Amino acid sequence: MSPDLHHLSGAYAVDALDDAERTSFEQHLAVCADCRAEVAELSATAASLASLTETAPPPSLRASVLTGIARVRPLPPLSEDAGAPAPAAPAPTAPAAEVASVESDDVEPDAGGSVVPIRRRRRTAWFAAAAAAAVIAIGGIAWSPWSDDTAGQSPMTQVAAAADAQRVASTKGGVTTEVVYSKQLGQAAISVTGLPPAPDGKTYQLWYVGAGGTITSAGLFGVDAEGNGQALLAGQAAPTDKVAVSVEPAGGSDQPTTDPLVVLPLA
Amino acid sequence: MMGDMPASSSGASAPGEATASSASAATGADLADLLRRSARGDEAAFAALYDATSRRLFGLVLRIVRDHAMSEEVTQEVYLDVWRHSARFDAQRGSAMSWLMTIAHRTAVDRVRASEASRRRDDAHATTHQDVEFDTTAESAQASLEAQRVRRALTTLTDAQRSAVELAYLGGYTHTEVARLLDLPLGTAKTRIRDGLIRLRDTLGVPA
Numbered sequence: 001m002s003p004d005l006h007h008l009s010g011a012y013a014v015d016a017l018d019d020a021e022r023t024s025f026e027q028h029l030a031v032c033a034d035c036r037a038e039v040a041e042l043s044a045t046a047a048s049l050a051s052l053t054e055t056a057p058p059p060s061l062r063a064s065v066l067t068g069i070a071r072v073r074p075l076p077p078l079s080e081d082a083g084a085p086a087p088a089a090p091a092p093t094a095p096a097a098e099v100a101s102v103e104s105d106d107v108e109p110d111a112g113g114s115v116v117p118i119r120r121r122r123r124t125a126w127f128a129a130a131a132a133a134a135v136i137a138i139g140g141i142a143w144s145p146w147s148d149d150t151a152g153q154s155p156m157t158q159v160a161a162a163a164d165a166q167r168v169a170s171t172k173g174g175v176t177t178e179v180v181y182s183k184q185l186g187q188a189a190i191s192v193t194g195l196p197p198a199p200d201g202k203t204y205q206l207w208y209v210g211a212g213g214t215i216t217s218a219g220l221f222g223v224d225a226e227g228n229g230q231a232l233l234a235g236q237a238a239p240t241d242k243v244a245v246s247v248e249p250a251g252g253s254d255q256p257t258t259d260p261l262v263v264l265p266l267a
Numbered sequence: 268m269m270g271d272m273p274a275s276s277s278g279a280s281a282p283g284e285a286t287a288s289s290a291s292a293a294t295g296a297d298l299a300d301l302l303r304r305s306a307r308g309d310e311a312a313f314a315a316l317y318d319a320t321s322r323r324l325f326g327l328v329l330r331i332v333r334d335h336a337m338s339e340e341v342t343q344e345v346y347l348d349v350w351r352h353s354a355r356f357d358a359q360r361g362s363a364m365s366w367l368m369t370i371a372h373r374t375a376v377d378r379v380r381a382s383e384a385s386r387r388r389d390d391a392h393a394t395t396h397q398d399v400e401f402d403t404t405a406e407s408a409q410a411s412l413e414a415q416r417v418r419r420a421l422t423t424l425t426d427a428q429r430s431a432v433e434l435a436y437l438g439g440y441t442h443t444e445v446a447r448l449l450d451l452p453l454g455t456a457k458t459r460i461r462d463g464l465i466r467l468r469d470t471l472g473v474p475a
Contacts, residue, residue, distance in 0.1 A: 007457055007458055007461060008457060008461075009461060010457065010458075010460040010461025010462070010463070010464045010465070011435065011441075011442045011456075011457040011460050011461065013464060014372070014432070014435040014436040014460060014464070015372055015373050015376040015377075015435075015439070016435040016436075016440065016441050016442040016445065016456075016457070016460060017441065017442065017457075018441050018443065040360060040361050040365075041468055042461070042464040042465070042468060043361070043365055043368075043369050044361055044362060044365040044468075045464050045467050045468040045471060046368075046372075046432070046436045046464060047364060047365045047368035047369065047372075048413065048417050048467075048471060049417060049432070049433070049436050049437060050323050050324075050326060050327040050368050051323060051411055051413040051414040051417050052414050052417060052418065052437075053323075053326040053327055053329070053330040053437060054322040054323050054326040054411065054414070055322060055325055055326035055329050055330075056321075056322050056325070057321050057322070057325035057339065057342060058339065061321070061325070061339050061342060061343065062314075062317060062318075062321070064339075064343055065317055065342075065343050065346045065347070066310065066313070066314055066317070068343060068346075068347050069310065069313055069346065069347060069350040070310060072347060072350060072351055073308070073351075074305065074306050074307075074308060074350055074351055074352075074353050074354055075351055075352055075354055075355065076354055077306070077354040077355065211381055212381060213344070213378065213381070
């Protein structure tokens with residue numbers, strides 16, 4: 001293991017890494033059993049510090065929590081084929097890894113047309129549980145300036161026509177997702193290939209995930225028999241939003257009820 | 268793991284009886300079982316889990332977030348996540364309490380960094396150091412046996428290690444911010460944090 005990275009285990013265990021460090025350390029964790037073991041121990045150790053700050057929550061919170069969970073179905077256990085990248089890991093939390101694996105090299109064009117890195121994406125509370133459970137994060141998002149536009153007045157090209165259009169793309173498990181966003185238009189469009197149609201009684205749903213963790217529906221989404229689909233996201237897109245896709249009961253949900261299949265930052 | 272090892276000799280109480288007491292009153296096995304039942308949609312089991320863990324979880328969130336209303340919101344969010352992901356808790360990877368606290372800590376830290384960062388950081392330099400240090404007198408009144416054990420173990424750390432660990436975990440600061448707050452050379456805080464946690468682990472005897 002790299003000694004440099006190894007020294008990050010303590011800071012990682014107490015969430016004291018910045019986003020970029022966290023991402024790179026999680027990549028390291030995927031291949032370093034020693035660090036995984038150490039992080040588990042140090043996380044448990046740190047958790048004991050919380051015994052020093054116990055505070056009774058207001059009774060009303062209990063009612064809110066129990067009312068809240070009554071409306072949400074617990075996710076099923078993990079399946080074996082969910083693509084955990086680290087066979088050496090004891091009982092890898094694969095789908096959690098899948099969820100947590102959204103890793104991006106966000107860049108945006110500057111005035112001169114070159115690209116500069118901006119801040120990495122932040123996890124939202126939606127993903128926090130999965131992220132915490134998964135010390136494994138593999139995956140990538142490639143970004144390229146919008147320069148290879150193709151024909152057609154698809155939702156993608158409508159948005160892409162804007163002068164400030166930016167594109168973010170990700171490929172994972174054979175599914176390629178692209179999001180085009182124009183800050184001027186306040187609009188975003190999504191294109192997906194290789195996504196199997198939603199099961200009977202289910203639909204795909206698009207979401208905006210705001211910087212504060214608020215999640216807003218951006219409409220339903222379908223793919224054709226080939227697994228391709230495009231849509232303009234409903235509603236106004238903010239630069240700090242991320243776009244997520246989840247499987248929901250037919251007709252859609254007010255809030256997501258399953259883990260996102262994909263999450264992409266808009267910019 | 269702490270949840271697995273009640274520092275007290277109070278032993279295991281039935282899950283339903285863990286109400287409003289310190290989390291150490293419920294054993295790790297109890298909590299893990301409650302999580303398993305929650306995964307099957309057992310709301311009563313989840314209520315028992317809440318009762319056994321909410322003091323500790325809310326206390327940590329409040330310590331990091333500070334704002335009471337936002338802490339309640341974060342706590343609710345955490346429990347909803349726990350409920351939703353309860354089937355994915357894996358006892359082989361750690362204790363139930365550790366799992367819960369990891370989720371809570373991450374969520375609280377992400378929340379303050381995302382939405383409250385500037386305001387909180389503005390006055391951080393002036394006040395945080397004293398603020399984050401333990402207020403021993405206030406806490407000793409209700410200190411659980413585990414808390415006493417942890418506090419004793421903390422005395423085995425150097426001052427620099429203890430401050431770094433506390434600021435990072437209970438303050439929710441990044442190691443870079445910790446370095447600044449403690450006037451440490453950049454890059455050394457992460458070593459202090461790790462060294463401090465390792466010593467704490469060895470003293471407390473947290474199992475792998």
